[in-house]
Amino acid sequence: xxxxxxxxxxxxFPLLSDLSxxxxxxxxxxxxxxxxxxxxxLTTECLAKVQHYNEGLKAKAFWRPGEIPSWLPxxxxxxxxxxxxxxxxxxxxxxxxxxxxxxIARAPWNFVSDECSVDDLLVYNTSGTTGAPMDVLxxxxxxxxxxxxxxxxxxADDIVIEGGAGRVSICLVCLQESTLTYASLSTYLRxxxxxxxxxxxxxxxxxxxxISYLEKYNPEILTGDPFTFLALADLAPAIRPKALISSAMxxxxxxxxxxEAQFGCPVYDIYxxxxxxxxxxxxxxxxxxxxxxxLYVEILHPDHDKAVADGERGEITVTGGINPFxxxxxxxxxxxASLRYTDSMIEICDFEGREPIIFMTVDGRFLNNVDISxxxxxxxxxxxxxxxxxxxxxxxxxxxxxxSEAEIxxxxxxxxxxxxxxxxxxxxxxxxxxxxxxxSSEFNEADVSx
Amino acid sequence: xIAVPTISELIHHIKxxxxxxxxxxxxxxxxxxxxxxxxxxxxRMLSADLTAAKALTLTPDKRSPAELILIQICCWILxxxxxxxxxxxxxNDFLRTQLSAIAPxxxxxxxxxxxxxxxxxxxxxxxCSGYIPAGxxxxxxxxxxxxxxxxxxxxxxxxxxxxxERAKELRQKMAEKKxxxxxxxxxxx
Numbered sequence: 329x330x331x332x333x334x335x336x337x338x339x340x341f342p343l344l345s346d347l348s349x350x351x352x353x354x355x356x357x358x359x360x361x362x363x364x365x366x367x368x369x370l371t372t373e374c375l376a377k378v379q380h381y382n383e384g385l386k387a388k389a390f391w392r393p394g395e396i397p398s399w400l401p402x403x404x405x406x407x408x409x410x411x412x413x414x415x416x417x418x419x420x421x422x423x424x425x426x427x428x429x430x431x432i433a434r435a436p437w438n439f440v441s442d443e444c445s446v447d448d449l450l451v452y453n454t455s456g457t458t459g460a461p462m463d464v465l466x467x468x469x470x471x472x473x474x475x476x477x478x479x480x481x482x483x484a485d486d487i488v489i490e491g492g493a494g495r496v497s498i499c500l501v502c503l504q505e506s507t508l509t510y511a512s513l514s515t516y517l518r519x520x521x522x523x524x525x526x527x528x529x530x531x532x533x534x535x536x537x538x539i540s541y542l543e544k545y546n547p548e549i550l551t552g553d554p555f556t557f558l559a560l561a562d563l564a565p566a567i568r569p570k571a572l573i574s575s576a577m578x579x580x581x582x583x584x585x586x587x588e589a590q591f592g593c594p595v596y597d598i599y600x601x602x603x604x605x606x607x608x609x610x611x612x613x614x615x616x617x618x619x620x621x622x623l624y625v626e627i628l629h630p631d632h633d634k635a636v637a638d639g640e641r642g643e644i645t646v647t648g649g650i651n652p653f654x655x656x657x658x659x660x661x662x663x664x665a666s667l668r669y670t671d672s673m674i675e676i677c678d679f680e681g682r683e684p685i686i687f688m689t690v691d692g693r694f695l696n697n698v699d700i701s702x703x704x705x706x707x708x709x710x711x712x713x714x715x716x717x718x719x720x721x722x723x724x725x726x727x728x729x730x731x732s733e734a735e736i737x738x739x740x741x742x743x744x745x746x747x748x749x750x751x752x753x754x755x756x757x758x759x760x761x762x763x764x765x766x767x768s769s770e771f772n773e774a775d776v777s778x
Numbered sequence: 779x780i781a782v783p784t785i786s787e788l789i790h791h792i793k794x795x796x797x798x799x800x801x802x803x804x805x806x807x808x809x810x811x812x813x814x815x816x817x818x819x820x821x822r823m824l825s826a827d828l829t830a831a832k833a834l835t836l837t838p839d840k841r842s843p844a845e846l847i848l849i850q851i852c853c854w855i856l857x858x859x860x861x862x863x864x865x866x867x868x869x870n871d872f873l874r875t876q877l878s879a880i881a882p883x884x885x886x887x888x889x890x891x892x893x894x895x896x897x898x899x900x901x902x903x904x905x906c907s908g909y910i911p912a913g914x915x916x917x918x919x920x921x922x923x924x925x926x927x928x929x930x931x932x933x934x935x936x937x938x939x940x941x942x943e944r945a946k947e948l949r950q951k952m953a954e955k956k957x958x959x960x961x962x963x964x965x966x967x
Contacts, residue, residue, distance in 0.1 A: 334955030368962050412941055437948035446951045450960040454967065463952060471961040478964070498964055512962050522962050551965035576966040602967040698966075 340367020343375060343515050349493050353511035353521050358537040358544065360525050364508040368522075369450075369468040370515040377469045378516050381650060382476035388621035393638065393669045396421055397624050403648060406441075407655050413438040414657060426633045426645055426658040432603070433462035440465060441652040449653060454602040461705050464602045470651035475516050477606045478549070478573065481596060481619055487570050489548055491517030499523040499547035503556040505699045505743075521545065527559055539565040549573060550591075554583045554684055555694060558773060561590045569593050575600050576698075577684045581613050583773055599676065601661055604649045608676050616665075616676040623648045625676070627667050628660065641666045641678055686771035687716050690745035694775075697767050703739050704765075707731045711764040718770040721749035727759050780863045784912040785922075788858065788900035795854045795890045803846035806839055813838050813846040817873055820853045824866050834870050845881035849873055851889050855903055864907060872906045883928050898926040 337347055354362060370378065391397040404421055407414040413435075417424050432439055440449075448467040475498075479489060491497050493513075497520035502509075504526055512522045523545070529535040542565040551573040552560070572587055572595040579597035587595045597610040604623060608616030618625060626635050627642040636642035644661045665679040687695040704712060709728040716722045722744060724736055733752045740750045760766070783791075801810040814836040821833050838846055852873065855861075880902075888895045901923040904911055910919045924930055951957055 334959045366959065366962050412944075435945075437945045437952070440944075440948055442944070446947055449948065449951045449957045451952050451957045452960045452963075453958075465948075465952070466960075468961045471963075474964045500963060500965060502966070514962070522964065524963060553966050573965055598965065600965065600967050605967070 335365070335367065335369075337365070337367065340365065340369060341513055341515060342369070342371050344513055344519050346493065346519065347513070349519065349521060350511060350513050353496070353523065353545070356541065356544070358534075358540040359511070360509055360531045360537070360541065361533070362509050362511055363531075364510045366508075366510045366512045366524075368472050368512070368515050370472055371468075374467075374469050374472070375515055378472045378476065381469070381473045382479070384622065385476055385480045385620070390618065390621050390674055391624065397621070397648075399622065400624060400647065403655075404657070407657060410441040410443050411439060411655060412442075414655075417657065421647075424633075424658055426628060426660050427656065428660050429462065429603070429662065432654070432659075436463050436465050436654070439654050441655065444652050452602060461701075465653040466651045467653055470605070470649070470653070472514075472516055473650055474605055475514065477619060481598075481609045482549075482571055485571075485594060487594075489517060489520075489570070491520040491548075493519035496521035496523055496545040496547040498549045498551065499525065499542070499545075501525055501527060501550055501552040501556050501560055502696075503527045503552075503559050503694065504696045507698075521547075523547065527556065527563070539563055542567050551575065553577055553696075554579050555686065555696065555773065557587050557595075558583060559694065561587060564590070567591070571596060573598055578679075579610070580684060580773065599663075599679065601646075603654060603659065603661075604646055604651070604656055607644075607646065607661075610679075614677060614679050616679055618674045618676065620648075622650060625667065625674070626658070627665065628658070630664075633658065636666075639666055639668065644676065684773065685767040685769050686773060686775055687714075687722075687744070687767070687769055688720055688771055688775060689743070690720050690747045695743060700743060700767070701765060703743055706739075707735065711760055711766075713760070713766040713768070715767075716769040716771065719749075720744070721751070723751045723753075725753045725755065727755050727757075729756055780909075781860065782904070782909045782912045783858065783860050785897060785900055785904075785914070788855070788904065788911070789893065789896045791858050792851070792855055792896040792900060793890055795851055799850045799854045800847055800886055800890070801850075803838060803843055803850065805841075805843065805846070809843075811846075811850055813849050816853050817849060820856050821866070821869060824856065824861055824869070826862075834873060836874065841878070842882055844884075844886055845878050847886040848877045848881040848889065851886070851899070852877070852903060855899070861907070864909070866907075868907055872903070876902075876906060880928055883932065894926050895928075898923075898928060901926065 341347065400421055408417050450466050452464045452466065454462055454464055489497050497514060497517050507526050509524050509526050509531060514520050514522050527538055532538055546567045548570050550569045553576040554574050557572060557574060569591055571593050572591060574595055575598040584595045598606055599608045599616045600606045606619060607623065608618050610616040624647040626645045628645045629636050630643050641664055644663045644665055646659050646661060647657050649656055665676045668675045668677050685697055687697060689695050700714065707728060708730055709726045712724065712726040714722060714724050722740060724740065726736060731754060733754055736752045737750055740748055803809045803811050803813045817834050817836060818832050822828050822830050884895055889899050890896060905923060910916050
């Protein structure tokens with residue numbers, strides 16, 4: 329990992345005076361070898377904003393079909409007067425053109441409101457599972473509101489996160505070659521533990537510690553992607569989470585059923601983006617209920633900035649959010665679906681965003697595509713596609729000027745194993761339309777094991 | 779029917795301003811032109827009442843030489859026949875308050891020598907008089923005034939300077955370790 333901690337624990341948790349539980353989580357004899365430190369960095373003022381946001385989530389109403397939300401005109405005015413990239417935007421919302429990821433990636437600082445203090449700036453580099461890598465700017469508040477958003481989802485099923493010191497409330501479980509891992513706390517959840525762990529045995533002193541550590545702290549909520557959860561199910565720790573929160577790729581029905589049966593709790597499939605965090609939640613395939621009244625969702629035609637007819641499929645486009653370092657106006661997500669209004673909610677239907685893709689190393693281990701995306705960051709590729717056949721051979725096509733087949737071959741061997749059979753093509757023209765990173769594979773979830 | 783001049787006609791008139799109008803104004807007893815007296819003479823001429831009492835008090839000692847010279851140049855512009863035909867109630871306020879901000883920004887002689895500054899002055903004075911230059915619509919005239927407006931131009935420069943500084947500051951901060959040690963991540967996106 330390139331990152332090294334730059335703060336003290338006091339800076340990471342300005343409002344928490346007792347950090348003994350944090351030390352316990354870090355120093356537990358069966359704990360992983362954590363490679364990073366993190367905090368929520370919430371000050372009194374920040375915490376008040378998170379709590380205020382929580383109240384707003386309960387109180388605010390969603391917009392109605394054919395209407396734009398009541399908050400939007402004033403919010404657009406605020407963007408026009410304080411955000412450099414939006415200075416020339418029209419006062420009428422629908423007259424404004426849509427925004428694409430590449431525009432933000434080129435100059436993210438242009439999307440920061442003048443009202444933001446640079447001291448609150450946080451940077452998250454997304455490796456780009458579905459697009460080119462980019463720096464996403466945000467602040468501690470826009471990060472922490474993930475928890476009230478989650479609470480609002482769980483509240484619909486009468487599930488409550490207890491929180492409080494001495495209890496692990498959230499555990500983000502990963503299964504990657506390498507990723508940042510840490511034990512942390514949540515100020516909003518009154519000092520409860522927050523873990524980010526990697527199930528890769530290389531991260532642990534003893535591979536059985538993965539089970540012991542989880543069983544000891546029995547997290548209230550587990551978050552992760554479907555494959556990681558399947559790997560966790562194989563490990564079968566005796567834990568009783570209140571809910572599993574699956575994200576990053578589509579959760580298939582079979583996987584959901586298996587996880588629900590094994591862990592005895594509901595499994596929620598979250599549709600979220602690094603650029604705006606959570607958008608919707610799904611409890612049945614292909615249908616995501618919108619959960620944020622302050623994030624307006626439109627379905628735009630792929631080729632022009634007009635909404636498609638009611639019920640038709642188009643590109644999911646979002647406006648609003650709570651991040652003053654990246655307020656979004658008509659931001660195209662790159663995902664396609666239709667929108668349906670019912671009496672009580674708004675739903676994203678026919679969603680085809682991130683089909684789960686399974687890659688296998690030559691020796692039969694599951695390879696997370698986030699590892700591939702991260703490895704590709706060293707090259708300046710405008711786009712690439714990667715397909716794996718059942719015989720575990722891979723076909724790679726990249727678009728870029730300064731990359732050689734030999735370099736890609738080296739990376740593929742690092743990822744898939746030295747014996748991997750690769751067919752590599754490098755192109756400089758004919759850039760594909762749509763997503764800049766496309767993965768496909770002939771493997772499926774039945775092939776996954778840790 | 780009042781014949782409003784075209785902008786080029788008014789620019790031509792400005793460029794013919796006699797050098798005497800640019801002579802140093804009298805401030806604290808020193809200088810050549812009594813600006814206040816000159817302005818009041820012009821007002822009397824426009825109202826065709828040469829014996830009228832002083833209508834405008836400028837207190838020149840409290841104004842900058844640049845502003846007083848610009849008032850003097852405007853006195854020349856007001857000798858154009860157009861201003862004799864219109865109601866000039868706007869004039870006192872114009873001379874007293876509308877020139878102080880812009881005058882120090884431009885070297886006095888440029889109002890006459892430089893085509894664009896002459897146009898700015900012509901457009902400013904017509905706008906304040908409430909008339910639109912001949913051959914232009916209201917929107918066109920406002921647009922063209924915007925394009926030569928010194929105060930607006932400097933404001934844009936000022937704003938873009940500030941924007942560049944801000945972007946630089948954010949980029950520096952983005953590179954710092956503290957910002958890169960982002961807050962807790964709770965789920966995968």
